[in-house]
Amino acid sequence: MAEIEYTLEQKRDLKTSIPGPKSVELAERRSNAVASGVASSVPVYADKLDGGVILDADGNQLIDLGSGIAVTSVGASAPKVVEKVKEAVEKFTHTCFMVTPYEGYVAVGEKIAELTPGSFDKRAALFNSGSEAVENAVKIARTYTKRSAVVVFDHAYHGRTNLTLAMTSKVMPYKQGFGPFASDVYRVPMSYPFRDADGMTGQEAAERALLLIEKQVGAENVAAVVIEPIQGEGGFIVPAEGFLPTLTKWCQDNGAVFVADEVQAGIARTGTWFSSEWEASSPTW
Numbered sequence: 409m410a411e412i413e414y415t416l417e418q419k420r421d422l423k424t425s426i427p428g429p430k431s432v433e434l435a436e437r438r439s440n441a442v443a444s445g446v447a448s449s450v451p452v453y454a455d456k457l458d459g460g461v462i463l464d465a466d467g468n469q470l471i472d473l474g475s476g477i478a479v480t481s482v483g484a485s486a487p488k489v490v491e492k493v494k495e496a497v498e499k500f501t502h503t504c505f506m507v508t509p510y511e512g513y514v515a516v517g518e519k520i521a522e523l524t525p526g527s528f529d530k531r532a533a534l535f536n537s538g539s540e541a542v543e544n545a546v547k548i549a550r551t552y553t554k555r556s557a558v559v560v561f562d563h564a565y566h567g568r569t570n571l572t573l574a575m576t577s578k579v580m581p582y583k584q585g586f587g588p589f590a591s592d593v594y595r596v597p598m599s600y601p602f603r604d605a606d607g608m609t610g611q612e613a614a615e616r617a618l619l620l621i622e623k624q625v626g627a628e629n630v631a632a633v634v635i636e637p638i639q640g641e642g643g644f645i646v647p648a649e650g651f652l653p654t655l656t657k658w659c660q661d662n663g664a665v666f667v668a669d670e671v672q673a674g675i676a677r678t679g680t681w682f683s684s685e686w687e688a689s690s691p692t693w
């Protein structure tokens with residue numbers, strides 16, 4: 409791998425107590441300017457980040473174990489990313505693709521088609537956040553199938569908008585006080601090898617979920633089965649082998665859309681571009 413040149417030495421180096429005086433002052437300004445519902449995990453304020461190190465407002469260097477909830481795996485200000493962002497904003501900051509299209513959007517669509525699993529014909533639509541992407545997947549599935557039911561799984565996390573909160577499993581801490589939530593969302597058991605009966609196969613776990621879908625929801629009502637191929641917020645749950653292909657086959661046989669929510673596990677976080685690729689050799693994938 410080529411040697412990376414960092415602008416910050418990649419080490420922890422404390423100059424003040426934590427939080428330092430400038431971070432304390434910023435926290436005071438924040439309390440008057442930022443809504444209290446927006447929380448932060450650490451008490452220091454970032455000034456610059458590079459590689460895996462945060463330089464805070466007081467000149468302390470800290471190891472960045474958060475990395476923007478694990479989204480800056482190539483480094484916090486990777487030169488190639490910075491260069492491409494600069495190049496783009498020098499040309500224009502915004503057109504709204506739905507008003508004035510441009511090549512970059514098309515190029516990202518082409519790249520996504522190349523990287524996502526499956527050799528079939530593909531098209532991409534880009535959104536501002538994971539929640540918005542999940543909501544749109546449901547909208548597309550509903551209008552395509554002319555059905556309304558959305559099947560989701562125990563321990564699932566799909567976002568913080570009203571529909572995606574309905575799809576998210578845990579009330580505490582995500583949903584508390586924010587209901588009522590969107591209807592026509594049905595929850596079935598996930599394959600959870602650590603807690604499932606000893607030796608339960610992926611196919612058996614899928615059949616357990618499908619039995620509930622068929623008996624309680626009705627196959628003909630299911631617009632979409634939405635799942636994190638490897639669950640994130642629910643506790644990093646890797647389903648037993650065969651679980652996902654059995655679900656996709658059922659969707660294909662029953663006219664429902666299978667939606668892989670890769671917002672957390674995707675883009676190389678599990679060792680492949682998309683976490684669904686671990687079962688990509690399945691003929692139904």
Ligand SMILES: Cc1ncc(COP(=O)(O)O)c(C=O)c1O
Pocket residue numbers: 536537538539540542565566567568636640641669670671672673
């Ligand atoms: C699996 C999954 N889906 C959806 C989301 C929502 O993404 P966003 O926070 O960008 O709306 C997340 C966020 O962590 C997620 O982990």
